[in-house]
Amino acid sequence: ExxxxxxxxxxxxxxxxxxxxxxxxxxxxxxxxxxxxxxxxxxxxxxxxxxxxxxxxGARLVALTSGGAIPETADYKVVADPDETVVGTVNEDWAIESMAGDIFLLGSTSWRIRRVEAGLVRVVDAQGAPPSVPFWLGEAPARTAELSAEVSDLRARLAGYLERDDAAGARAWLMGEAGLGDDAAVQIVHYLGAAHRALGVLPTQEDLVFERFFDETGGMQLVVHAPFGGRINRALGLALRKRFCRRFDFELQAAANDDALVLSLGPQQSIPLGDVPRFLSPRTAEDTLAQALLASPMFQVRWRWNLGRALIVLRQRGGRRNPPPIQRMEADDLMAAVFPALAACQENAAAGPIEFPDHPMVRQTVYDCLHEATDVDGLVALLEGVEAGTVRTHFRESAEPSPLCHEILNGRPYTFLDDAPLEERRTRAVALRRGLPETARDLGQLDTEAVARVRDEARPDPRDAEEVHDALLGLVVRRPTPEWTAWFDELVRDGRAACAVTDAGPLWLATESLRLVEALLPGARIVPAVKLPEALAARPRPDAESAAVAAVRGHVSALGPCTVEELGALTTLSPNVVESALARLEAEGFVLRGRFDPARSGGVEFCERRLLARIHRYTTERLRQEIEPVTAQDFVRFLLRWQHVAPETQREGRRGLLAVVEQLQGFELAAGSWEEAIFPARVASYRPEWLDDLCLSGEVVWARLGLRAPAGSLGAAGSDARQEAEAGRGGAVPSRATPVSFALRDNLPWLFTAARGEAGPVLPGDGAARDLLECLRTRGALFYRELVVSTGRLRVEVEEGLWDLVSRGLVTADGFGGVRALLTARERWAKRAARPPRGRRLRRQAGEGIAVEGRWSLLPDPEPKDGAGESADVETLAEAVAEQLLARYGVVFRDVLARESFVLPWREVLWALRRLEARGVARGGRFVTGFVGEQYALPEAVELLRQTRRRERTGEIVRVAAVDPLNLVGILTPGPRLPAQRGNLVVYRDGLPIGEGARQLGPAAGARRLS
Structure with missing residues (x-):
């Protein structure tokens, strides 16, 4: 030995x-x-x-045939007939649930089940028939301690940026530190930022967060955010579950994963949230966890595994495999022999913890559970940190789960710490929002209106003497209420009520509560004297503590959130007596303590559980109403603010104009309307110099993106094209109706592709336009005077030729002043025609021609696509268009794009929106009622949509030009469409069109009327 x-x-x-x-x-x-x-x-x-x-x-033979440390998994062999080739294994549970004829996938082949035998599934080739996929059950590995520490460190580093409100810095750090792409970094920062706003802190290994909220059944869910990995969290969850069991004599449902654990509390459990960390002590944690593990499936599994390793339960017997069901039965029999206390009937089991037998198999199984399935050493270290203060604890009572709760609330069976199946989990009663909350207000506090509503509902509101009597029975004592005096006097005359005279003032009581009042207020004088019925007089007298509990219970039920001082004032009891009564009610689960009323600053409040659950429900209902679809009227009100057209929402200055261009880029409308109606409506005190500065600096470019329709037809521009054709004879003569668009210069190539597709512009025939085109192709960008000299054309021919090229989408200029000059060319030439002729001269005077800085140049051709990259290019283009539409409208669905001129099919844009939703850039949902199809919105647009819904309708009048993108009459609102023609106006009152008509607007008038 x-x-x-x-x-x-x-x-x-x-x-x-x-x-x-x-x-x-x-x-x-x-x-x-x-x-x-x-x-x-x-x-x-x-x-x-x-x-x-x-x-x-025989020992040697047993060791050779049944030895090994790998545990028995009880998988069924899959054997292919007729040659009985073993093609794999499937899980025992799946095999038992399968039937002959079922088709499943194993490897890359579909198999049809012929028969299921003991430990064997016989199959034949299913010849490619559509299969189902089998499942395998096992124990999921937990995140390692080292990786959990890195996750905690990453959260701590990001928390520093989030506390400084530096999302850009957090994104840049993530991309550099973790090697992430921009989209992934944005999603992580957005997700953790929402969690930080909701909880006030990001959970790390130094900051433990306890969060509690109500579910739909009135129960509560307690989530502990602890990124310590699954082994420590399982240990913490099992130990807390055992402590709750001992305290409340009730088994809780629990689950744990790598980042959190959840305990589902029923209506009977009510404790101060701050007391939860004190449930466990580092000195008793190992014993508590060991007791908790005895009833868990992991103890039974490891018991069976250890019996197999120790050759006590054999894998092979008599030259054949010992069937797994027989092995399980033998393991259970050995459990009864070695550990009878665990296998004993619970009715005969002694109270208190189960004593462990001094047996090596039991000790080894407990050790494996404590150090393999869970990490008791890590749990003890965590509790020591909480006790020493190195691990900080934070407590949050939230109206609905924070974003970090969603994963554990939707946990799969491998996270469960009890044997309740998925369909019976109380976490399924928690309503979760699809997107992330935009503000901490959404989660961090209850709604003030909900608190006031519940207080109003809980307050007794009697309508006759019987209801006054019923209220007095529940309250035990009540201060006199003038509105109830007549009914109270009626009860006094009938001997059913009386008044208790105390040093603190009179109190009303029901006769049936006389014994309670005598115990509650020993020195009180009852006026008039009343006599109890014999049945009530025969009952034992209550003690003072029970009477105080009854009085406090009654008043808490009628008050909603209240303080100790308020209860003392209503019952004339001292604060110590009230606190003692509240402690008993709290232990019963009747009341909860916390800070519930946002209108109050500081102080601990108490609220009856039923009323608090109702407050949470009303708060959640309000939040849900805010994300319910808005009407088309509210959507128009939203758009007027989203595009800064509504009063007091205009942008300011040069940078504000740049933001407007970025939002409207790609939308084509009459050239003369941009500075008459569009920019003045969105930029306060608009000045044309701002636009010239942006164009000449290279930030902004103007051009016609779409292609001019052939003669006799209407293009995508619709009314604008009609006006252009009528006013400008095909675009040769400068016309204010010719559609153009503004864009950021960097975005011009993809905007061309989105607006033109594969088509190209129609080239001009012989004439001034053709000469100008060849001159620009040969010499590049030229000033107006250089074009006159180079082509040898008259100025009027050059101006008409330039505008012809503009209307064909072939040229642009550095500044927008050239467009202004061309649009006024006819007036200038008419004035010149009225002057007397001066004869021919070579020397020119300053100011002749187009008086504006900037050169004319050809527009770039869209980048050609090769066949291999065409699919990828279409996806990239569709995403760019989708992002632009989201920026323009905030909420995008098919109907809202009726006036857009992009040629890209809606299906491509829709798929792009789905990809943006998957990346967290956009949200899918139902945002506007009355319209079919999918809808997507920017997160910031959703919040503004909520604010618009809450905003009172005051009869606000907003006028927009008919060419404006916000002319959605007949598209979003009922009625015929209003043609998008210059001079037409749409008048909105609270988002509804109330008037429309034609009115000629000059630049100054437009700025005044549309601001």
Whole structure:
């Protein structure tokens, strides 16, 4: 024996093996385990006199056929007929649930089940028939301690940026530190930013967050945010579950993953949230966890695994495989023999913790559960940190779950710490929002209106003497209420009520509560004297504490959130008596303490559980109403603010104009309307110099994006094209109706592709326009005077030729002043025609021609696409268009794009919106009622949509030009469409069109009327 002990200790895992543990194992292998079927697992002859060990007959064969440390998984073999080729294995549970004829996928082949036998599934090739996918059950590995520490460190680093409101810095740090792309970094910052706003802190290994909220049944969910990994969180969840069980005598549902754990509290459990960390102590945590593990499935599984490793339950018997069901039954029988207290009937079990037998198999199984399935050492270290203050604890009562709760609330069966199936989980009663909350107000506090509403509902509001009597029975005592005096006097005359005169003033009471009042207020004088019925007089007298509890219970039920001082004033009880009564009610689960009324600053409040659940429900209902679809009228009100047309929402200055261009880029409308109606409506005190500065600096460019329709037809521009054709004879003469668009210069290439597709512009025939085009192609960008000299054309021909090229979408200019000059060319040439002729001269005077800085140049061609990259280019283009539409309208669906001129099919844009939703850039949902199809919105647009819904309708009048993108009459609102023609106006009152008509607007008038 000594030699064997020395040999075993030479192995590193057993270098510290105690002799007592070695002797216990030797004794088990020598004596075996006595069961009803005889002795099991005896493989050694032990000579205690001489200290010699010898193997029993058959021990060597057992070791060879059943030895091994890999546990038995009980999988079924899958055998293909007719040659009985083993093609794989499937899980036992899946095999038992399968039937002959089922088709499943194994590897890359579909198989049809012929028959399910004991431990065997016979199959044939299903010849490619559509299969189902089998499942395998197992124990999911937890995140390692090292990786959990890195996750915590990442959260801590990001929390620093979020506390400084530096989302851009957080995104840049993530991209540099973790090697993430921009989209992934944006999603992480957005997700953790929403969690930080909701909780006030990001959970790390130094900051533990306890969050509690109501579910739909009136119960509560307690989520502990702890990024310590699954092993520590499982240990913490099991230990807390055991402590709750001992305190409330009720088994809780619980689940844990790598980042959090959840305990589902029923209506009977009510404790101060701050007391939860004190439930566990580092000195007793291991014992508590060991007791919790006894009833968990992981103990039974590891017991069976250890019996197999110890050769007590054999894998092979008589040359054949011992069936897994038989192995499980044998393991259960051995459990009853070795650990009878665990297998005993619970009715006969002694109260208190279960004592562990001193047996090596039990000790090894407990050790495996504590150090493999869970991490008891990590749990003890965590509790020591909480006790020492190195791990900070934070407590949050939220109206609905924070974003970090969603994963654990939707946890799959591998996260469960109890045996309740998925369909019976109380976490399924928690309503979760689809998107992230935009403000901490959404989660961090209850709604003031909900609190006021519940207080109003809870307050007694009697309509006759009977209801006054009923209220007095519930309240025990009540201060006199003038509105109830007549009914109270009626009750006094009938002997059903009286008044208790105290030093603090009179109190009303019902006769049936006389004994309670006498115990509650010993020195009070009852006026008039009343006599109890014999049945009530025969009951035992209540003590003062019970009377105080009854009075406080009644008033808490009628007040909603209240303080100790308020209860004391209503009942004339001292604060100490009220606090003692509240403590008893809290232990019963009747009241909860916290800070519930946002209108109050500081102070601990108490609220009846039923009323608090109603407040939470009303708060959640309000939040849900805010994300319910708005009407088309409210959507128009939203658009007027989203595009800064509504009063007091205009942008300011040069940068404000740049933001307007960025929002409207790609939308084509009459050239003369941009500075008459569009920019003045969106930019306060608009000045044309701002636009010239942006154009000449290279930030903004103007051009006609779409293609001019052939003569006799209407293009995408609709009314604008009609006006252009009528007013400008095909675009040769400068016309204010010619549609143009503004854009950021960097976005011009993809906007061309989105507006033109594969088509190209129609080139001009012989004439001034053709000469100008060739001149620009040959010499590049030129000033107006250079074009006159280079082509040898008259100025009027050059101006008409330039505008012809503009209307064809072929040229642009550095500044917008050239467009203004061209649009006024006819007036200038008419004035010149009225002057007397001066004769021909070579020298020109300053100011002749187009008086504006900037050169004319050809527009770039859209980048050609090769066949291989066409699909990717379409996706990229569709995403750019989708992002632009989201920026323009905030909420995008098919109907709202009726006036857009992009040629890209809606289906491509729709798929792009779906991809943006998957990346977290946009949200899908139902935002506007009355329209079919999918809808998507920017997160900031959703919040503004809510604000618009809440905003009172005051009859606000907003006028917009008919060419404005916000002319959505007949598209979003009922009625015929209003043609998008210059001079037409749309008048909105609270988002509804109330008037429309034609009115000629000059630049100054437009600025005044549309601001």
């Amino acid at each position: 000594d030699d064997l002990y020395a040999l075993v200790r030479r192995a590193a895992p057993y270098a510290d093996l105690a002799r007592a543990d070695f002797d216990a194992v030797v004794e088990m292998l020598a004596d075996g385990i006595q069961t009803g079927r005889g002795r099991r697992g005896a493989y050694l002859h032990r000579d205690r006199v001489n200290g010699v060990l010898r193997g029993r007959r």
